[in-house]
Amino acid sequence: MSGGLAILGAGGHGRVVADCADALGWQRIVFFDDRHDVALETPWSVAGSGEDLMAQASAFDAVVVAVGNNRMRLELLLALRSVGARLATLIHPRATVSGRSVIGPGSVVIAGAVVNIGARVGQGVIVNTGATVDHDCVLEDGVHVAPGAHLAGGVRVGKESWIGVGAVVREYTFVGEGAFVGAGAVVVASIDAGLKVVGNPARQIRR
Numbered sequence: 001m002s003g004g005l006a007i008l009g010a011g012g013h014g015r016v017v018a019d020c021a022d023a024l025g026w027q028r029i030v031f032f033d034d035r036h037d038v039a040l041e042t043p044w045s046v047a048g049s050g051e052d053l054m055a056q057a058s059a060f061d062a063v064v065v066a067v068g069n070n071r072m073r074l075e076l077l078l079a080l081r082s083v084g085a086r087l088a089t090l091i092h093p094r095a096t097v098s099g100r101s102v103i104g105p106g107s108v109v110i111a112g113a114v115v116n117i118g119a120r121v122g123q124g125v126i127v128n129t130g131a132t133v134d135h136d137c138v139l140e141d142g143v144h145v146a147p148g149a150h151l152a153g154g155v156r157v158g159k160e161s162w163i164g165v166g167a168v169v170r171e172y173t174f175v176g177e178g179a180f181v182g183a184g185a186v187v188v189a190s191i192d193a194g195l196k197v198v199g200n201p202a203r204q205i206r207r
């Protein structure tokens with residue numbers, strides 16, 4: 001059988017992505033994961049490993065990578081594209097995304113999230129449940145804005161950075177590549193690449 005949506009990664013985030021695809025009307029959803037004991041209690045089963053998906057990616061209408069690790073998600077997405085996979089961009093029907101924003105291939109915008117005018121979202125990005133990305137923000141490839149995090153206007157988030165659950169980022173600041181903003185942090189000034197910050201105001205804990 002072919003067609004439908006293949007989701008690589010059947011853990012918690014994978015199930016959220018499948019639920020989003022289901023709400024969008026995808027009729028056939030198939031997980032791939034190197035673990036076989038995942039995705040229990042869902043209507044969707046694990047059809048094979050990541051390697052299996054690489055071998056048959058082009059047989060699916062679209063593929064999405066639902067792996068939580070930002071770097072890994074991006075690497076897998078690029079690898080799948082190189083073998084002919086078409087990348088899905090999933091925007092939950094109850095997310096609010098401006099028609100004057102851009103959401104890149106392989107990115108997901110989950111229920112309750114808002115992406116406002118002028119925002120540019122790269123590939124393999126997660127804008128998670130109830131997160132807001134305001135006007136003119138730029139999210140580079142592989143970023144994850146976790147549930148309930150809020151980016152004010154004009155924020156730029158570097159490649160593969162993580163904005164933790166409930167964090168807040170001040171307008172026109174820059175979060176460097178591979179940075180990690182902790183849960184609930186309040187970022188009031190730009191953060192260098194690779195830093196891990198927590199608290200209000202956000203301060204570095206260690207590289």
Ligand SMILES: CC(C)(COP(=O)(O)OP(=O)(O)OC[C@H]1O[C@@H](n2cnc3c(N)ncnc32)[C@H](O)[C@@H]1OP(=O)(O)O)[C@@H](O)C(=O)NCCC(=O)NCCS
Binds near residue numbers: 147163180183197199
């Ligand atoms: C910031 C974070 C990455 C640090 O994780 P870590 O490197 O494992 O660090 P630790 O848990 O060992 O904590 C190190 C110190 O920072 C403190 N700390 C950790 N996270 C913190 C946070 N979000 N706010 C304030 N302090 C925090 C810890 O209390 C600890 O302090 P201590 O040294 O005085 O005991 C993690 O705590 C976090 O906030 N992750 C975000 C999770 C998230 O967004 N999940 C969404 C899933 S969709």
